[in-house]
Structures are given as structure tokens and as C-alpha cells.
Amino acid sequence: MKKTVVVGMSGGVDSSVAALLLKAKGYQVMGLFMKNWEEKDEKGICLSASDFEDVQKVCAQIDIPCYTVNFVKEYQESVFSYFLSELKKGYTPNPDILCNREIKFKVFLDKAMSLGADYLATGHYCTIEEEKSFYLHKGQDPNKDQSYFLYTLSQKILEKVLFPIGHLTKQEVRSIALSHNLFTAKKKDSVGICFIGKRNFKNFLLPYLGYQKGAFENTQGQVLGYHDGLAYYTIGQRKGLKIGGAGDAWFVVAKDIKRNVIIVEQGLDHPSLYQSELIATDLSWVADLSPQTPYPCSAKIRYRQKDQNCVIEKISETKAFVRFLEPQRAITPRQSIVFYAGNRCLGGGMIEPEAP
Incomplete structure (x- = not known):
């Protein structure tokens, strides 16, 4: 009997190719579009409606059923309200990580399972390796690897998730889309925070923060x-x-x-911009077990940063003391630090506001 996969379809090329590849492998595939934000452009056109139209066109091309689910309320309560509260405190939060934890791989995953799916698949650039446990690995394309945003995924979640394009480069994904004439093959990637996009950050926030x-x-x-x-x-x-x-x-x-x-x-390169140590809190470990310390590994304190050698010196259930071998520029409170052993994502946490 065919395994059923719900693919989170965003209206972009990555999720389109993810659905295409899974169907080619013999899975029974359903496309599911998630609406998280309600807003219209300057012409009065709903932005999410435009993306959903793209999803419908691709699903028709691939010949898979297409559905939509509205999580605007959940997104407002779990992601956007937190984003605003952290900004009001003077911090710089990362809503994409929270969205993955609270929406995509929580309520959206639950919805997929309620539809009878065996797996939820997304167009993220990373891979899952199954040994004695499920391990999260970087994507093949170093310029697109998204493991930084997924360090909160636990064993319980990873056993239900597929990342069909993680072994491909972006160029290969576009080539596959073009070779199958997918409607989204040449669609530009979205940039920035999803609900802000290319707009001026300050202008967007002024009505909320003043x-x-x-x-x-x-x-x-x-x-x-x-x-x-x-x-x-x-x-x-x-x-x-x-x-x-x-x-x-x-x-x-x-x-x-x-x-x-x-x-x-x-x-x-003013010296005040550099620190060699930090404290991370709200820790999450992919293998559900924290490492024995002192633990030498590498880490990123921002997306697309090159891996930086560090040592986790002390650890408790909720906090870790991290020492870098080289001082790090612009360590930012309430951003995430994510730990790696080679290409394997170990987990991560939030950077504490106060210096150690």
C-alpha cells in the first residue's frame, strides 16, 4: 500500500519540486497550502491568495489534490505576538525559527496527520539521516542550507517528516522544475521575514510599536x-x-x-563589537539528549554564517555556557545559536540578553 505524504506547498519552486519528486517515487501525494497572514497589496489583492493560485496550478500540473488550511489565528498568537513583545523589550527575535516550531511542525504537522498522512514533507534544504536515532543534517547546497531554522525539531517530529530536495542544490531544483515545465520554475525566492518581505522594516513596525x-x-x-x-x-x-x-x-x-x-x-571591527563567550538558554537537542561537557563542536550565531569552532563548557537542562575559539562579531541577544558536529545539526538555543 502506498504511503501518503502531505506536502506543505508555499507557492514557490522548492515545495513544487518536493511534491513532484515524491510522486515520482510512488508516494500518494497531497498538496496543502497554509495561510498564516492576511494582507493585501497596493492593488487590493490578497497576497496569500496569489500564492495559493500558484499552488493550485502546480498541483494540477503534477496531478495531485490540493487543499488549504487557515492558521492566521494560530500564527498571530504563537509567532507574531511573541515577535512584537520581544521587539518591545529591545531584543531582535527570529520569527522564522518560532514559526517552524509552533506552526509548520506543530499545528500544520498535526493537520497533515489528521488527513491520514504518513509523512509531512516540505521544501527545506536539509536532510534526515536515520541510524539509531533520527539526525538532522545540512542541505547539500551550502548557500541554501536551512538546518539553522530547524534545530528545534525533535525525534518525535523527525520520524514523521521528509525533506525531498535537501540532497539537491538550488540550481538542480530549478532545472528539475524547468524540465517539467512547472508553473513556479522561474518564480523568485521570497526574502526577509515572511510577513514583512521586501518592505521597510521600520515602516512596517511603526503602527504596532510607535x-x-x-x-x-x-x-x-x-x-x-x-x-x-x-x-x-x-x-x-x-x-x-x-x-x-x-x-x-x-x-x-x-x-x-x-x-x-x-x-x-x-x-x-571596533573591539566592542566582539565577544568570545555567551550563555544560551531555551535549549533544544535534536537527539533529545544534551552532550557531555566540555564538548568541542562548531556553531552559528546567525543564518549563513560560516561554522565557528567553539566549546560548550557548562550545561544544565535549560542553559549552556559557550566559549568560541575566535571572538565573534555582533552577538545578538534573543537570536539563536545552533550547534553542529560536521554536517550534523546537534541543536541550539536562544542567546541570553546578559553577557556571561
Whole structure:
């Protein structure tokens, strides 16, 4: 009897090819479009409706059934509200990781299982290796690997998930789509935070956060100008500071949340931008077991960063002390640190606001 797979269809080329490949392998495939955000463009056209039309066209080409599910309420409650609350506190959250944990591989996975599926498949660039446990590995394409966003996936989830394009490069995925004349073959990739896209970050957030003006100060406490709110700036940022004067460009090196002050210094490689240690909390381990410490491995503190050698020095059930062999630039509170052993994603956690 054929295994049934629900493919999370986004309207892009990656999920389109994922569905195509699974059907070619003999699976019984269903396409399921997830609506998470309600918004219209300047012409009054619903953005998600446009993507769903693309999904319908591809499903018709592949000859698979196509369905849609509305998780706008769940997304607002579990992802967007958290995103806003963290910004209001002055931090820089990563909603994509939360979306994967709370929506795609929780309520969306549950929906797929309720439809009688054996697996949920997505167009993520990563792979699953099954040995004694299920292990999450980087995707074949180093420029598209998305394991950083999936470190919260547990054994219980991984046994129900397929990543059909993780062994391919983006170029190979597009070539497959073109060779089968898929409607989405030449569709551009989405960029940025899903509900913001290419729009100006600050302009999007203003209606939700408003202005909370405060001072720009250097590390000596000298006031250099004024900002519009901690939420609109992140560690390492250069653009939009509007601080003039002679010398090198100014960069955000820290935030004093209690005083509503942003600390800035001049120079791309100013020492204040670098740290060798951090504390990670809210830990999640793919194999469901934390490593024995001290544990040498590598880590990323942001997506697409090259792996950085580090040692997990101390660990508890909820926190880890991490020491890097080389100082890291712009370690940002409430972003994720993700740990690796070679191509295997071990897990990760959230970077603590306070320095160790």
C-alpha cells in the first residue's frame, strides 16, 4: 500500500519540486497550502491568495489534490505576538525559527496527520539521516542550507517528516522544475521575514510599536544623537543611524535597555563589537539528549554564517555556557545559536540578553 505524504506547498519552486519528486517515487501525494497572514497589496489583492493560485496550478500540473488550511489565528498568537513583545523589550527575535516550531511542525504537522498522512514533507534544504536515532543534517547546497531554522525539531517530529530536495542544490531544483515545465520554475525566492518581505522594516513596525525615542551614546557616555526606539536597531547595524562627523562609520555595539540608550562606536571591527563567550538558554537537542561537557563542536550565531569552532563548557537542562575559539562579531541577544558536529545539526538555543 502506498504511503501518503502531505506536502506543505508555499507557492514557490522548492515545495513544487518536493511534491513532484515524491510522486515520482510512488508516494500518494497531497498538496496543502497554509495561510498564516492576511494582507493585501497596493492593488487590493490578497497576497496569500496569489500564492495559493500558484499552488493550485502546480498541483494540477503534477496531478495531485490540493487543499488549504487557515492558521492566521494560530500564527498571530504563537509567532507574531511573541515577535512584537520581544521587539518591545529591545531584543531582535527570529520569527522564522518560532514559526517552524509552533506552526509548520506543530499545528500544520498535526493537520497533515489528521488527513491520514504518513509523512509531512516540505521544501527545506536539509536532510534526515536515520541510524539509531533520527539526525538532522545540512542541505547539500551550502548557500541554501536551512538546518539553522530547524534545530528545534525533535525525534518525535523527525520520524514523521521528509525533506525531498535537501540532497539537491538550488540550481538542480530549478532545472528539475524547468524540465517539467512547472508553473513556479522561474518564480523568485521570497526574502526577509515572511510577513514583512521586501518592505521597510521600520515602516512596517511603526503602527504596532510607535516611537520610543532615546539617545545614541558612545562607550564613554557621550550623546551623539537620538534614535526612534530600540526595536528598530540591532547589534552590528550601520545603516539608518544618521550620526555624522569625521572618521569611520558608526555601528551599534550594544543596547542599554533599562535607559533606552543605544551604544555606538566607530569602525567595522571596533573591539566592542566582539565577544568570545555567551550563555544560551531555551535549549533544544535534536537527539533529545544534551552532550557531555566540555564538548568541542562548531556553531552559528546567525543564518549563513560560516561554522565557528567553539566549546560548550557548562550545561544544565535549560542553559549552556559557550566559549568560541575566535571572538565573534555582533552577538545578538534573543537570536539563536545552533550547534553542529560536521554536517550534523546537534541543536541550539536562544542567546541570553546578559553577557556571561
